[in-house]
Structure formats: structure tokens, C-alpha cells
Amino acid sequence: MTKPPFDPAVYTDLMASALDLPLTDVMRPAVIANVALAFKLAPLFVDFALPDSIEPAPVFHAGAADD
Amino acid sequence: MTDWTFQPGHAITRAINRGEINARTVTEQHLAAITAHDPRLNAYTDVTADRALHQADRIDALRRAGQPLPPLAGVPYAVKNLVDVAGLTTRAGSKINRDNPPASADATVVTRLDSAGAVLLGSLNMGEYAYDFTGLNAHDGPSRNPHDTARMTGGSSGGSGAAAAGGLAALTIGSDTNGSIRVPASLCGLFGLKPTFGAVSRAGTFPFVASLDHIGPLARSVEDLARAFDAVAGPDAADPVCRANAPQPTTAQLEGSITDLRVARAGDYFTRMATPEALCAVDIVARALGATSVVSFPESHRARAAAFVITMTESANLHRVRIRGRPMDFDPEVRDRLIAGAMLPADWLVQAQRFRSWYQRACLMLFSDVDVILAPATPCSAPLLDQKTFVLDGVELPVRPNLGLFTQPISFIGLPVVTVPTWQNGAMPIGVQIITAPGREAIALRVARVLEKEGIATVRRPAI
Numbered sequence: 001m002t003k004p005p006f007d008p009a010v011y012t013d014l015m016a017s018a019l020d021l022p023l024t025d026v027m028r029p030a031v032i033a034n035v036a037l038a039f040k041l042a043p044l045f046v047d048f049a050l051p052d053s054i055e056p057a058p059v060f061h062a063g064a065a066d067d
Numbered sequence: 068m069t070d071w072t073f074q075p076g077h078a079i080t081r082a083i084n085r086g087e088i089n090a091r092t093v094t095e096q097h098l099a100a101i102t103a104h105d106p107r108l109n110a111y112t113d114v115t116a117d118r119a120l121h122q123a124d125r126i127d128a129l130r131r132a133g134q135p136l137p138p139l140a141g142v143p144y145a146v147k148n149l150v151d152v153a154g155l156t157t158r159a160g161s162k163i164n165r166d167n168p169p170a171s172a173d174a175t176v177v178t179r180l181d182s183a184g185a186v187l188l189g190s191l192n193m194g195e196y197a198y199d200f201t202g203l204n205a206h207d208g209p210s211r212n213p214h215d216t217a218r219m220t221g222g223s224s225g226g227s228g229a230a231a232a233g234g235l236a237a238l239t240i241g242s243d244t245n246g247s248i249r250v251p252a253s254l255c256g257l258f259g260l261k262p263t264f265g266a267v268s269r270a271g272t273f274p275f276v277a278s279l280d281h282i283g284p285l286a287r288s289v290e291d292l293a294r295a296f297d298a299v300a301g302p303d304a305a306d307p308v309c310r311a312n313a314p315q316p317t318t319a320q321l322e323g324s325i326t327d328l329r330v331a332r333a334g335d336y337f338t339r340m341a342t343p344e345a346l347c348a349v350d351i352v353a354r355a356l357g358a359t360s361v362v363s364f365p366e367s368h369r370a371r372a373a374a375f376v377i378t379m380t381e382s383a384n385l386h387r388v389r390i391r392g393r394p395m396d397f398d399p400e401v402r403d404r405l406i407a408g409a410m411l412p413a414d415w416l417v418q419a420q421r422f423r424s425w426y427q428r429a430c431l432m433l434f435s436d437v438d439v440i441l442a443p444a445t446p447c448s449a450p451l452l453d454q455k456t457f458v459l460d461g462v463e464l465p466v467r468p469n470l471g472l473f474t475q476p477i478s479f480i481g482l483p484v485v486t487v488p489t490w491q492n493g494a495m496p497i498g499v500q501i502i503t504a505p506g507r508e509a510i511a512l513r514v515a516r517v518l519e520k521e522g523i524a525t526v527r528r529p530a531i
Contacts, residue, residue, distance in 0.1 A: 015410035022394040027403055034407030037468075038379060041372035042415050045422040048369055056420035057427065058278055 008036040068092075072100045073528050075288035076142035076237035076295075080184070083130065083141045090123035090141035094186050097143040101188065101235050104531050108211050110229035112148050113155050114189040119143070122186045137184030138318075139298055142291070144238040147224050148190035149197060150174045150282075151271040159273040160193040160223065162206045162396045163389055174271025175306070176240055176282055176299050183298035188236055191226030195398040197242060197275040198382060198405070199223040200250050200470035201450075205398035209452055212255055213529035214495055218449035221254035221470060223247040224285070228255035231285045233531055238291050242272060243281045245374055246444075246474025252285050252486040253444035253498030256526055258515060259285040260292045261474075263505045264481025265310040267296070268303035276381045277308075278420070279374065279478060287526040289516040292485065293317040296508060317509040321516050328510065330358035333442040333502075336367035340459045340472050344497055345443035348489040352499045353441055355523040356514065362437055365429045370476040373419035373426075375468075380416045383408030400467065427480040434504040439514055443473045444486045444498035477502055485511040487524035496527070 012032045016023035023031060071079055071093045082088045098116050105111050126140050146152065149159040151170035158164045177187065192210045194203060202210045202225025210225035212218040213233035220228040224241025228251030231239045241248040243261040252259025260283045267282045274280055284295035301313040332353050338346060353359075364370070383390070383405045389397070390405050397405070433440065446459050446469065456463050459472075477484055482505060486498040503511045518524035 012407075012410065016406075019409060020391065021406050021409055022391060023406065024394075027394070027399070027406065030399070030403035031406045034379075034404050035410060038376060038407060038411055038415075041375055042411075044369040044372040045376075046415060046418050048366065048422060050418075050421055050425055054421050054424050056417055057423035058420060 006039060008032050008039060011035060071096050072234040074237070076139065076286065076291040077288065079142055079237060080136070080138070080140045083126065084136055086130070090126040090186065091120060093141050094119050094123040094143060097188055097236065104233055105235060107216055107531065108213055108229045108233045108235065109208050110191055110210050110226040110233060110235055111145065111189050112158065112192050112207055112226070115152065115155070115187055119186050119188050122181070126184055137182065138294055139180065140184035142185045142238055143188050143236050144180060144185045144240065145188045145191050145230050145236040146177060146240040147193050147227050147242055149193060149242060149273040150176060150190070150240060152177060152187065152190055155190055157273050160195040160197065160204055160207070163393055164273070172271065175268040175303050176272070179299045180295070185238065191230055191239060193226055194223035195401045196382070196386065197223040197244060197247060198401045199467065200246060201225070201467055202228065202251060203452070212449050213531050214256060215449065218451055218495065219254060221251035221445070221449065224251050227251060227285050228257060231255070231257050231287060233529060237286065238295055239285045241283060241285055242275070243283055243478060244275045244279045245378060245478055246471035248283050248285060249444045249474045249484060249486045249498065249500060250470050252488070253496070254449040256488040256490070256496030257285050257287060258289050258292050258488065258526070259283070259486040260296055260508065260512070261478060261484045262296060262300060262508055263483045265308045266300045266314055266483070266508070268306040268309050270303050270305035274385060276378050278377055278381060281478065289512055289519050290318065290321060293321050293512045314506060315509055317512050320509045321512060323513050325514055325517050328438040328514065329436065330356045330439040330441065330514070331360040331362045331437045332358055333364055333440050334361040335363045336476070337364070337442040337473055340446055341443045342447045342459065344448055344491055345446055347491055348497045348499050349441055349443055351489050351523060352487065352518060355518060355521060358441060362433050362440060364433070364476060366426060367476040369422060370426045370479050371472065373422045374475045374479040376411060376415050377419045379404060379408030380411050423479060430480055431504065438503065438510055440502040442477070442500045442502060444500045445470055446472055448495035448497040473500065481505060483508045483511055485515045487515050487518050488526060489524060490527065
């Protein structure tokens with residue numbers, strides 16, 4: 001079975017409802033366009049294979065007992 | 068009487084030290100210039116005249132008492148309005164934050180500039196919540212480019228660009244998350260310094276993307292950038308990402324030779340999307356520096372995409388309450404990006420931050436073979452204020468998110484950059500990024516100073 005193409009409008013409507021985000025008729029086209037842009041860009045780094053040893057850039061410091 | 072409004076800050080300090088002028092006169096001239104020209108440039112949102120005159124009088128009193136003057140004595144400066152100034156509400160370019168009480172204390176950057184003797188003239192216009200590369204603002208109106216008021220300043224530190232280029236301050240402070248110092252420096256024909264991530268405290272500034280936010284100066288001279296950096300850089304426990312060690316002072320190294328430096332141009336991504344004028348700007352600088360080799364920041368298109376998604380998701384989190392509670396009080400273009408950012412998978416954010424680690428390692432290896440890398444600051448010179456799209460590499464793209472195409476992959480890994488202004492055919496200016504390894508601001512500034520001395524990178528007085 002062929003996977004249906006991603007529909008940013010469907011995704012946007014579902015996420016707005018699930019996350020209680022505002023989405024009026026005025027906002028909707030631009031929000032959908034921004035979601036579509038993110039989905040176009042994300043595969044560039046999501047699909048880039050990284051070694052398991054690569055950790056996220058921000059590093060948490062626990063501090064010292066006398067901090 | 069000498070007009071001090073277009074003199075560099077270091078010349079003002081020197082003249083005050085010699086008794087050729089007093090700080091009050093310099094301050095009054097700048098306040099008069101703001102009154103005369105700001106209605107057209109729209110750089111300022113708040114003018115702190117009383118505070119400025121009080122600070123100027125303090126400098127003049129020190130000199131009368133025969134006391135040594137601090138390094139930025141009498142330098143008139145102003146800050147992007149996301150920087151806390153005691154007594155002013157920090158609006159961060161927004162309508163919503165105007166409901167907040169005035170700041171109870173100055174940001175660290177203001178405290179340090181004050182200690183160095185600089186005179187605060189006020190706060191500057193900016194794109195809403197710094198989510199902007201244009202200098203447009205839905206609430207305060209656009210800051211306007213002093214070299215052509217029908218054109219953009221670039222953003223989001225648009226007022227910082229307009230004020231420094233228009234002679235309404237010798238020095239301005241901006242913030243740079245993805246390019247917001249370097250883009251207005253490029254479009255307004257200024258020198259701009261985006262320091263190493265963590266070199267300058269962000270304490271007391273309204274955040275945008277905590278992973279990527281930087282604070283830095285814009286000015287009409289390289290020496291002013293160096294003096295400002297030396298004054299504000301250094302550890303600050305109030306900013307969790309501030310580096311623990313103070314950087315080497317840069318001003319004392321400014322006139323040093325650059326003949327021992329290995330300079331290369333950035334290829335691939337940094338040439339593909341540039342217009343001929345952006346490539347010509349890099350040619351001019353590369354020729355002057357004898358840079359013939361080309362290096363490649365690997366996978367920069369992926370870095371830009373990762374920075375883009377981190378920006379969308381972190382900023383959406385920062386504004387999650389405001390998005391839900393007051394959506395109609397946002398600039399619609401900002402709001403609609405924030406709402407979209409709130410919908411993106413957590414997996415993407417973590418992967419983007421992992422890719423950032425990989426990209427940093429790969430890019431830092433370049434600096435074993437070169438000291439300085441040149442790249443365009445913006446893909447083109449200043450677009451018109453109402454321009455929505457431009458054509459890059461044969462593709463029509465929206466201006467707003469794409470003016471920072473060349474700055475975004477560099478700030479993504481916190482490298483220090485000085486943007487230098489170039490001019491072609493007497494038209495609008497366009498900047499070139501001088502990129503160095505982390506903590507090497509002094510090298511980037513030395514290179515910029517050579518370009519300034521040789522007349523390759525120059526600031527022009529606009530006809531306002």
C-alpha cells in the first residue's frame with residue numbers, strides 16, 4: 001500500500017486541537033505554511049546519520065556542593 | 068563648533084581626555100540629532116536624556132578633578148530594547164511586554180558600559196521578540212536604513228543599525244541569535260561583532276532562543292568594537308552560559324600584524340545562494356587579504372536547517388503562555404511561526420542539538436589549517452521595506468527568514484565573527500563575515516582593522 005503524502009494542513013489542525021493552540025481562519029494558512037517549511041527542512045538533519053556517541057550540544061552542570 | 072555625531076567613540080573619548088570637548092556637549096549634540104532625525108529613521112523607542120546628561124556630567128566632573136577617565140568616557144551608546152535599563156519597560160519589540168513593570172536594574176552589559184564611562188542615550192527599535200531579520204516591527208513601525216530610508220535596516224537589531232549608521236549613537240548594542248547583529252551591520256554599512264557564544268553576559272536581556280542567543284556591539288569603527296567588547300566581555304554568574312574565563316583584551320592587539328594569519332574563503336553553501344554583489348564583496352576583501360584558498364564548512368545547509376528548527380521550538384516554548392493567552396497581540400508573522408514551532412516533534416529538537424555537536428567538531432577542525440574564514444554576511448544588500456521575496460540561486464524565496472542564510476550556520480556553533488562593510492558602485496553597502504575560532508575575537512578585529520585602514524571596509528555618512 002502506498003503511504004499517502006504528508007498533509008501539513010491535517011497535521012496542523014490535529015496538533016492545534018491536541019495542544020490547545022490558537023488557530024483562527026486568519027492564522028491558519030500562515031501556520032500551515034510554517035509547518036510545511038519545517039517539515040521540508042527537518043529531514044536535512046534528522047536523516048543525517050550520527051554516531052550514537054554524539055550527545056546534544058547543551059551540557060548540564062550539576063554544580064558543586066558549595067555552589 | 069565641531070559636529071561630534073559622526074565621530075567614532077574612541078575619538079570622542081580622546082578629545083574629552085585632552086579637554087578639547089566636554090561629555091555634556093557631545094551628549095547634547097547626540098540628543099539634538101535624535102530629535103532631528105529619529106522621526107525619519109525610527110531607531111529609538113525610548114530616549115533617556117536625563118540619565119545621559121547626568122552620566123556626561125559625571126565624566127566632566129572626573130576630568131575637572133584631574134581623575135583618570137574610564138576607557139569609554141563620554142561615548143554615546145544605545146541598546147536594543149530587549150536589554151534591561153532601570154526605569155524602562157523592556158519591550159523586546161513586543162506589544163505584550165509593555166504591560167510589564169519597568170526594569171528594576173540595568174542588564175549586565177549596561178552596568179559594564181556605564182562603568183567604562185559610556186553614556187546611555189536610550190533603547191532601540193527591534194523586530195518583535197527578536198524573531199526577525201528585516202528590522203520591521205508591527206507595533207512601532209520599521210527602523211529605516213539611513214542610506215535609503217525606503218529600505219530595510221535588517222534585523223532584528225534594526226534600531227541598533229539605524230542609530231549607529233545615522234549618527235544617533237557612536238555605539239549600539241544588539242543581540243544575535245541567528246544573525247541579528249551581522250544582518251543589520253551588513254545592510255546599514257557598519258562594523259558589527261558577534262562574540263563567541265558565552266563571551267558576553269546575557270543577564271538582564273529578554274531571551275529569544277537560550278541555546279543560541281549572543282549579545283554584541285555595532286559601531287562605525289573597529290576600535291570602538293574592540294573597546295566595547297573589552298568593556299563588556301567576561302564571566303557573569305548571572306548568565307548560565309557565560310564563559311568562566313575572561314577573554315584576552317582585544318584593543319591592545321588591534322594594530323598588530325596579520326601577515327602570519329592564514330585566510331581562506333568559505334565555499335559551497337556560502338557561494339551557492341549569494342547574489343553577485345555578495346560574492347563581489349567577499350572578492351574585494353579576499354583580494355585585499357591575499358586569500359586564495361577555499362574551505363568548506365561541512366553540511367552547512369543541514370546546520371542552517373537545524374538552527375531553524377531549534378529556533379522555532381525553543382522560542383515557541385518561551386512564548387507558550389503568551390501564544391495561548393494573547394495571540395492577537397503578537398505581530399502576526401511572529402505569532403504564526405511560534406504556533407507552528409509549538410507543533411514540532413521533540414525528537415527533532417534533540418536531533419538538531421546532536422547535529423550541532425557533530426557540526427561543531429567538524430568545523431573546528433578547519434581551524435587547524437586556517438585562522439580566518441571569509442563569507443558573505445547577507446545574500447544581498449538592503450531590500451525595500453515592502454519587499455516580501457527575492458530570487459536566490461534561481462529560486463524565489465521569502466526575504467524575512469532568508470536574509471540570515473549565511474549567518475545562521477556560524478552562530479549555530481558560537482564562532483566569533485566581525486562583519487565589515489563594503490561598497491560597490493556607490494550603491495547600498497553589504498557586509499562580509501570575518502570568522503575565527505572560538506575565543507579569537509582579537510584576530511577577527513585585527514583583520515577588520517587592517518581592512519578599515521586600507522579603505523577596503525569603510526563606513527559612509529548617509530545624506531540624512
